[in-house]
Amino acid sequence: MSKVIKKRYTEEADYGFDYRTAREEAMRCLLCIDPPCSKGCPAGTDPGSFIRSIRFNNIKGAAETIRKNNILGGSCARICPYDRLCEEACSRSGIDKPIQIGRLQRFAIEQEKALKMKTLKAPKKKKPFKVACVGAGPASLACAAKLAQEGYQVTIFEEQEKAGGVLTYGITPSRLPEHVVAHDIKMVKDLGVKFVFNTKVGRDVDLDEMGFDAIFIGAGLWAAKLPDIPGVDKEGVWTAIDFLRKARIEKEKFQPGDNVIVIGGGDVAVDCATTAKLLGSKNVHIVYRRTIEEAPADMKEFKYALKLGIGITTNMAPAEVLGGKKVEGMAFKGRDGVSELKMKADAIVFAIGQKPEDMTAIANVKVTEKGTIKAGRNGKTNLAKVFAAGDIVNGGQTAVEAVAAGKDAADSIIAYLSKKEGVK
Amino acid sequence: MAVKKDLSIEYLGVMCENPFFLSSSPVAGNYDMVAKAFETGWGGVFFKTIGIFVADECSPRFDQNNKAGVPWIGFKNMEQISDKPTEQNFEFIYRLKKDYPDKVVVASVMGSNEDEWRELGKMAEQAGADMIECNFSCPQMTSHEMGSDVGTNLELVEKYSRAISSVTKLPVIAKMTPNITVMEPAAIAAIKGGAKGISAINTVKSITNLDYENLTAMPVVDGKSSISGYSGTAVKPIGLRFIANLASCPDLKGIPLSGIGGIETWNDCLDYMLVGARNVQVTTAVMQYGYEIVKDMINGMSHFMDERGIDDISELVGLALPNIVPAEDLNRDFKVIPKIDQKKCVGCGRCYVSCYDAAHQAIDWDSKKRKPSIDDEKCVGCHLCLNVCPVKDCILPGEIKWKEGRKQKEVKIKENYL
Numbered sequence: 001m002s003k004v005i006k007k008r009y010t011e012e013a014d015y016g017f018d019y020r021t022a023r024e025e026a027m028r029c030l031l032c033i034d035p036p037c038s039k040g041c042p043a044g045t046d047p048g049s050f051i052r053s054i055r056f057n058n059i060k061g062a063a064e065t066i067r068k069n070n071i072l073g074g075s076c077a078r079i080c081p082y083d084r085l086c087e088e089a090c091s092r093s094g095i096d097k098p099i100q101i102g103r104l105q106r107f108a109i110e111q112e113k114a115l116k117m118k119t120l121k122a123p124k125k126k127k128p129f130k131v132a133c134v135g136a137g138p139a140s141l142a143c144a145a146k147l148a149q150e151g152y153q154v155t156i157f158e159e160q161e162k163a164g165g166v167l168t169y170g171i172t173p174s175r176l177p178e179h180v181v182a183h184d185i186k187m188v189k190d191l192g193v194k195f196v197f198n199t200k201v202g203r204d205v206d207l208d209e210m211g212f213d214a215i216f217i218g219a220g221l222w223a224a225k226l227p228d229i230p231g232v233d234k235e236g237v238w239t240a241i242d243f244l245r246k247a248r249i250e251k252e253k254f255q256p257g258d259n260v261i262v263i264g265g266g267d268v269a270v271d272c273a274t275t276a277k278l279l280g281s282k283n284v285h286i287v288y289r290r291t292i293e294e295a296p297a298d299m300k301e302f303k304y305a306l307k308l309g310i311g312i313t314t315n316m317a318p319a320e321v322l323g324g325k326k327v328e329g330m331a332f333k334g335r336d337g338v339s340e341l342k343m344k345a346d347a348i349v350f351a352i353g354q355k356p357e358d359m360t361a362i363a364n365v366k367v368t369e370k371g372t373i374k375a376g377r378n379g380k381t382n383l384a385k386v387f388a389a390g391d392i393v394n395g396g397q398t399a400v401e402a403v404a405a406g407k408d409a410a411d412s413i414i415a416y417l418s419k420k421e422g423v424k
Numbered sequence: 425m426a427v428k429k430d431l432s433i434e435y436l437g438v439m440c441e442n443p444f445f446l447s448s449s450p451v452a453g454n455y456d457m458v459a460k461a462f463e464t465g466w467g468g469v470f471f472k473t474i475g476i477f478v479a480d481e482c483s484p485r486f487d488q489n490n491k492a493g494v495p496w497i498g499f500k501n502m503e504q505i506s507d508k509p510t511e512q513n514f515e516f517i518y519r520l521k522k523d524y525p526d527k528v529v530v531a532s533v534m535g536s537n538e539d540e541w542r543e544l545g546k547m548a549e550q551a552g553a554d555m556i557e558c559n560f561s562c563p564q565m566t567s568h569e570m571g572s573d574v575g576t577n578l579e580l581v582e583k584y585s586r587a588i589s590s591v592t593k594l595p596v597i598a599k600m601t602p603n604i605t606v607m608e609p610a611a612i613a614a615i616k617g618g619a620k621g622i623s624a625i626n627t628v629k630s631i632t633n634l635d636y637e638n639l640t641a642m643p644v645v646d647g648k649s650s651i652s653g654y655s656g657t658a659v660k661p662i663g664l665r666f667i668a669n670l671a672s673c674p675d676l677k678g679i680p681l682s683g684i685g686g687i688e689t690w691n692d693c694l695d696y697m698l699v700g701a702r703n704v705q706v707t708t709a710v711m712q713y714g715y716e717i718v719k720d721m722i723n724g725m726s727h728f729m730d731e732r733g734i735d736d737i738s739e740l741v742g743l744a745l746p747n748i749v750p751a752e753d754l755n756r757d758f759k760v761i762p763k764i765d766q767k768k769c770v771g772c773g774r775c776y777v778s779c780y781d782a783a784h785q786a787i788d789w790d791s792k793k794r795k796p797s798i799d800d801e802k803c804v805g806c807h808l809c810l811n812v813c814p815v816k817d818c819i820l821p822g823e824i825k826w827k828e829g830r831k832q833k834e835v836k837i838k839e840n841y842l
Contacts, residue, residue, distance in 0.1 A: 015607075025490030033773030034791060091794075094770025095815055226547050 009252050009278040013174040013304060014225045017100075017107040019059070026054040029099050033092050037101060040089035043142075043403040045070040047086050047101045050108055063112035066105055067119040067187065069144040072138055072186045074113075076238025076400045077105035078176045081267075081298045085400070113183050120149060123193040127151040129417045132212040134201045134362055137165020138399045139218030142190050142406030143413070144377075146154050148191035150414055155212075156193060159200040163188075165220050166391075167223040167399065169245045170268065172275045175301075202361030213420065214413050217362055217381075217388040218406060221396050227263075231321025232350075240268045240351035247275045257346025261330050263318050264351030265295030270305050272349045275325035277308045284310045285343065287332060316341050321348060345414060356392055368407035370395065379409025387413055429726035431467075433738050435680055435702050437623050437635030438554050440528050442467035443737065444693065444721050446559065447684055447705030448599075450503055451715075452670025455516040459523065464715040465722055466676040468528030469520075470623075470705055471825040473505035473559045474513040474544065475534045477567065481507055487632045487642035489658065498658035499708045500632040502564050502643065504571075505534050510544075514551040521552040530597070536569035538587040544597075545588035547817060555594050558585060558619070560600035560610075561626030564652035572626065575601035578613040585617025597621040597682065600666070602659075603629045607666050608673045615679060622670055623682040623705065625663045656708040660686025663701055671700025671742055688717065690724030697737075698744035757830035759805030760837055763822030764796060770816050771795060775809035775819060783808045800825065810841070817841065 017025060035048025046069050053062035066073035082088075082102045088183040090098035112119065114293070129152050136158035144154045162168050169182045187193065199205055209217055214321030227231045236257070247254050260276040262269050265288035277284045286305065288295055291314050296304070302312065316332035316339065323329060330348055332341040356371035366374040366382040372395050379387040389405035391397065431442035446452040446461055458469050481503055489498040506513055521529050531548035533556060535541035543556070544814070546555045560581055565571030574580045580808040581598065589596045598614030599608050602625035610621045629651050631799040633642040641649035665687025670676055683701030687693055688709040696704050709717055729737065764775070773792030779787040786802035787809060789795075798809075805825070820841065826832050 020492065026490040027494075028774035030774060032771070033777050033789065034794075036771075038795070091770045091772045178680070 002309075002319030005307045006224045007174060007278060007308075009275070010173045010177070011245070011278075012177055014103075017103055022054055022104055022107040025058070025100055025104060026051050028090050028092060029055055031055065036089035036091060037086040037099070038088040041400065042085065042398075043070045043076065043333075043400045043407065045076065045086075045105070045400075047071060047105065051099060051101065051104055052260060053302070054104060054108065058106060059111050059270070060106040060115065060117060061082055061277060062104075063117055064119050065354075067112060070400070070403055071142050071187060072167070072184045072403050073105060074109040074180045074400065075138075075176060076403065077102050077109055078133055078180055079167075079171060079398075080400050081398060083298065083300060103330060109180075109183070112239070118190070120145070120187060122148045123151040125151065126153050127417070127421070129153065129213040129420070130155070130211065131216060131413060132157060132201075132216045133216045133218060134207075135165060135217070135219040135390075135392075136160075136163035137218055137220045138167065138402035139220075139392075139406035139409070140165075141185065142403040143216045143387075143389065144193045145188050145191055145217060146407055146410035147413060148188070148193050152169075152417065154193045155196060157196045157199050157201045157205065159198070161197050163195055163197075169248055170241065170271070171242070171247070172271045172278065173191060174274065174278060175271065177338050200319070207363070213385065214417060215363060215386045216379070216406075216409055216413065217359065217392060218390040218402070219357065219359065219366070220391045221356050223355040223357045225348070225353050225355055226350055227318055227352065229318055230271055231323070232326075234321050234323055234327045235325055236345070236347045237321060238347060238349040240264070240272050241354060242348055243272055243349045244268075244275060247279060253280060254279055256281055259345050260284045260347045260349065261343055261345045262286045262349045262351055264288060264353075265290060265292075265297055265314075266351065266353070267297045267301055269349075269351035270297050270301040272351045273305050273310045274308055276288045276347070277305075277310055277347070277379075281347075286310060287310070287316050287318070287330075287341075287343075288314050289303065291315060291333065296400065313341070318350075320387075321354075354391075354396065359392065377405075377408060378412040378414055384416065427723065427726045427730050429737075430735070431722060431725060431737050433702060435528070435682075436555055436597070438528055440467045440703060440705055441526060441698065442722060443701075443703035444683070444718050445470055445528070445705045445708045446705055446710065447531075448530075448559065450501075450709040451707050451710040451799040453506065454508070455519055458529075461715045461718075462520075462524045462527045463550050464713065465718045466527075467552075467703070468530065469514070470530045470532050470557050470699050471517055471520075471553075472656050473532040473534050473562065474510055475505050475536075475570070476510060476540045476543065477505070477534070477536060477570065478509060479504035479507040481564070482645045484643040484645065488656075489632050496656050496708065496712050497652050498630075498632060499656040499711070500630055500642070500652060500654055501627065502645075503766065504565055505559065505562060505828045510547070514547050517548070517551040518555050521554075528554050530555045530557050532557040532599070533557050533821045534562065534570050534670055535584065535588075537562070538583065541584045541587040543589045545591040545594075546759075547595050549592045550567060553594065555597060555621075555624060556588065556592065557597040557599050558614070559587060559599050559626070560584070560614070562653070563603060563627055563629045564650065564689065565602065572601040572603050572629070575610060575626070576604050579611055581610050582613040582617040583612075585614045585619045589618025595601060595620040597623055599623040599626055601626050602662055602685075608671060608676065611670055611673070611679075612675050615676065621680045621682065622676070622683060624666045624670060625659070625685045627655045628659050628662060630654030631633065642651040655685065657686045657688065660692060660695070664695060667696060667701050668699040668745065668748055671745055672748075672838045677698045684685070689711075690728065693721055693725060694728060697740045698742070700742040700745055702738070702741055756827075758824050758826045758832075758835060759803070760807070760821045761805055761823045761825055762798060762807055762810050762819050764809075765820070766795060769795060770815055770818075772814065774812050774814065778808050799834050
């Protein structure tokens with residue numbers, strides 16, 4: 001019998017460090033010159049500096065470094081794919097295994113909260129410019145935080161009732177607890193950024209009429225994809241977004257059924273599967289149409305799913321949803337053209353990616369064939385006063401990359417508004 | 425643990441099962457403790473110091489220095505000599521000797537005047553102790569008539585050694601304080617007074633850490649603290665130095681030495697023996713890990729002797745002394761250039777940083793490839809890089825370069841690093 005982890009939906013998946021274990025881990029750091037780990041972080045969180053601070057007993061300094069460089073430092077510490085980023089770059093790997101950078105970052109941010117630190121400040125005297133950010137996900141939050149620190153007046157418009165975007169509605173709380181996201185968002189609020197919830201730009205409000213000097217679109221990808229196969233309209237078929245959001249809101253009251261199949265190979269698919277398992281579903285299975293090697297999900301997330309007792313089947317593509325009005329099962333066709341698979345299911349979750357909603361409803365921006373916004377790495381769109389970054393531009397990457405892009409876009413907005421300031 | 429070696433060694437006319445002793449301290453404070461230690465394998469005990477004075481202790485009384493992940497690099501102790509009645513302590517010794525006749529029991533004693541020293545000497549002999557150790561060195565006594573203040577006063581050391589030696593036929597050992605610039609005069613004074621052996625070192629006067637809540641040192645006793653004895657791994661180099669000094673002193677030739685200070689492993693014991701100790705005494709590591717550590721001392725030492733083909737452990741005593749020479753006698757005609765194994769190098773750049781900031785800017789750093797290389801001309805062969813490198817065998821001694829005009833001959837260098 002294999003030992004399977006049994007946890008509640010909101011129970012944390014992983015342990016953190018305390019003062020002693022954090023310093024012990026930091027002691028393993030080789031304190032590299034020109035640290036490769038720091039280069040490995042897209043958002044410039046600078047692990048080389050904050051690990052050094054922990055190593056030399058300057059915990060507050062460590063928290064300061066993280067928060068200054070990455071407004072979502074607490075959330076990124078939990079969900080970053082370090083094994084492909086900072087930890088992959090770690091020189092210590094040449095001796096045994098990399099420093100647990102994510103866990104050290106988590107520790108420093110936990111200390112920031114415990115010690116009630118106030119790292120970031122917005123100037124009292126505001127600049128005479130108002131910026132609107134569309135969406136309250138990682139890209140917008142990062143952009144807004146940077147602008148607010150420079151004295152700009154920022155308002156974030158969010159369709160949902162809470163901020164965080166994918167952090168709040170798209171990841172299981174065991175991996176990213178709500179209080180962690182809330183603490184990060186508080187840092188943004190404390191900078192004086194205004195949040196307008198339950199408001200969809202283009203539907204409920206028109207930014208053009210509201211007199212904003214610049215607009216940032218960090219709307220993310222929130223239109224679900226469903227495959228074009230028979231039976232996807234049956235009761236019990238879920239899109240990943242709806243499934244995760246329902247779980248986030250209803251918590252353990254949400255019971256998706258005993259037999260749950262999740263289709264997909266990304267982190268979102270794994271999150272759907274672990275969510276179902278943690279909510280109490282007995283048989284949870286991930287089915288992916290390619291191989292594990294081709295799957296975009298983090299290996300550590302797959303391993304966690306396996307530890308929870310979730311099965312993973314590869315090289316099987318969805319062919320038909322079976323059942324009457326309600327879902328009863330799912331038929332798959334093998335990539336080899338020979339294999340076939342039929343599985344019983346009470347619920348089927350499609351986690352096969354998300355699409356952009358109609359961005360032209362927000363502003364007259366140029367979009368790609370896929371509907372994402374055409375923007376440069378600096379966040380500039382075809383419209384001088386409109387900027388965009390994050391998933392809505394890159395088609396769906398990690399939160400830390402959205403933070404990086406949001407920061408870069410803020411720089412472009414500052415440059416744009418600084419020119420106008422000369423005129424005003 | 426298959427290798428078994430005879431580790432017995434003669435010490436002051438007594439055959440000891442092995443050279444591993446508990447030192448007079450909290451780890452050897454009553455019958456049950458010492459009995460358990462004997463059963464575990466310790467060869468003997470220097471029983472916790474007995475006085476006419478019975479100690480009144482403070483709470484708490486310990487503190488430690490650590491580096492993250494490595495606790496107890498150093499340990500601070502404010503406990504004094506035994507807090508048990510004098511007679512009870514000698515009764516423990518009597519019973520221990522009766523129940524464990526083959527183990528060696530040394531009565532550690534401390535008086536505050538000649539009469540007390542004489543009285544303690546008589547009682548120790550009556551109790552059946554094998555020998556007596558005079559504690560001239562405890563740095564945290566509440567009376568200045570006792571402890572390390574006595575150990576730094578040559579006149580008192582000689583007088584008290586004479587007082588106790590005059591009343592007993594048991595061998596008397598004097599335990600030295602390291603809180604002194606040179607130890608030889610105090611040791612010579614003890615021998616002049618009649619002592620037959622020397623133990624070193626007792627603890628080093630210290631302040632380990634400051635407490636920011638009470639603005640005092642650690643440990644905090646009702647908002648105050650005191651300077652007191654420091655022990656553990658951190659003091660081993662100091663202990664080794666004093667033992668080597670004593671062992672090399674012509675006036676102390678033939679005087680058996682007992683090594684104390686920072687002993688945790690068999691090779692710590694070996695180090696003390698190689699510089700002249702006939703046996704070793706341990707406290708701090710036992711306080712941290714218990715008596716069981718002696719098992720790996722016995723077995724580890726046996727393996728070492730097996731490896732070197734040594735059957736008599738006493739052959740090890742002082743073996744390294746001829747090679748520990750005054751600084752002016754070292755061969756200064758050459759430098760050993762380190763070599764970097766580029767395959768093993770993980771590219772951290774620590775050698776470059778240390779060489780630049782603290783040595784001779786003799787390492788070039790290729791920031792693109794993240795690889796260091798040594799500039800033979802600038803390198804002085806200090807080996808700071810070798811010491812800072814985190815990778816085993818990545819930086820090792822390499823080519824020997826002779827200073828201009830110096831006569832070349834064969835030199836011995838260390839080749840294997842752990």
